[in-house]
Amino acid sequence: MSSTVLRLGLWIILLVVAMYVLQQTFEDAPFVDFFAPAMLEKALVLGGLLVAGGIVLRLLERGAKAVTKNRCVVCKTPIEHGAIYCRNHLRRVLSRDDEITHMTRVRKE
Numbered sequence: 598m599s600s601t602v603l604r605l606g607l608w609i610i611l612l613v614v615a616m617y618v619l620q621q622t623f624e625d626a627p628f629v630d631f632f633a634p635a636m637l638e639k640a641l642v643l644g645g646l647l648v649a650g651g652i653v654l655r656l657l658e659r660g661a662k663a664v665t666k667n668r669c670v671v672c673k674t675p676i677e678h679g680a681i682y683c684r685n686h687l688r689r690v691l692s693r694d695d696e697i698t699h700m701t702r703v704r705k706e
């Protein structure tokens with residue numbers, strides 16, 4: 598969502614710059630009236646607002662993600678979405694599993 602708004606704002610600014618260049622290049626051409634400075638200014642403001650809004654949205658989205666982040670069951674360290682343990686504890690749990698299966702195998706033999 599935020600990246601769409603941000604991209605739209607950047608595109609509008611890019612178009613305004615392109616129109617401005619066209620206007621400066623073909624000052625006497627009849628179609629230049631279409632790119633009136635007042636209109637370009639409005640479009641530039643709109644683009645700027647969209648970019649600013651996109652940045653704010655992105656920050657909010659990041660903040661929301663940080664708030665809903667999972668925490669390690671053991672040490673409460675923030676971890677990836679869907680994970681149960683942090684890297685250290687996950688490794689410890691996995692190696693403990695390995696030891697258990699290894700031990701049972703040895704016992705059976």
Ligand SMILES: [Zn+2]
Pocket residue numbers: 669670671672673674682683684685686
């Ligand atoms: Zn942990």
